[in-house]
Amino acid sequence: MSSSPLDLVREFHLAVGLAVRSTPAEVSPELAAHRGELLAEEAAEVAEVSVTGPLDRLAHELADVVYVAYGTALVHGIDLDAVIAEIHRSNMTKRGPDGRIDRRADGKVLKGDHYEAPDVAGVLRRQGWVPGGE
Ligand SMILES: [Mg+2]
Numbered sequence: 031m032s033s034s035p036l037d038l039v040r041e042f043h044l045a046v047g048l049a050v051r052s053t054p055a056e057v058s059p060e061l062a063a064h065r066g067e068l069l070a071e072e073a074a075e076v077a078e079v080s081v082t083g084p085l086d087r088l089a090h091e092l093a094d095v096v097y098v099a100y101g102t103a104l105v106h107g108i109d110l111d112a113v114i115a116e117i118h119r120s121n122m123t124k125r126g127p128d129g130r131i132d133r134r135a136d137g138k139v140l141k142g143d144h145y146e147a148p149d150v151a152g153v154l155r156r157q158g159w160v161p162g163g164e
Pocket residue numbers: 072075090091094
């Protein structure tokens with residue numbers, strides 16, 4: 031797949047008349063709650079099939095989570111690709127300059143001394159977000 035999910039989900043939202051904003055902004059509490067519920071439903075479906083499978087069902091539900099997450103971002107006017115790039119930048123700093131990685135007993139990668147937290151607010155401001163404004 032060459033397109034970002036952002037392009038695909040934008041096409042879907044425009045095709046069926048769902049909201050698409052180009053600048054980050056808070057939306058009505060009703061719409062925000064509705065989007066949150068949609069995402070929670072899809073996340074619950076992932077949890078349901080994570081262990082039992084089958085694998086095609088897990089793949090389907092994972093894609094639903096990503097699709098609904100991108101849709102929720104579009105509804106709020108968030109360029110989610112840019113936010114993911116910032117999360118990735120931050121995650122890569124979990125590896126020290128010497129390449130060393132600290133892990134918890136269960137394998138989770140820990141934040142080392144060189145870890146830089148993601149600046150998501152900065153990303154949204156660059157997209158035109160005015161915190162607390164409309
Ligand atoms: Mg689903």
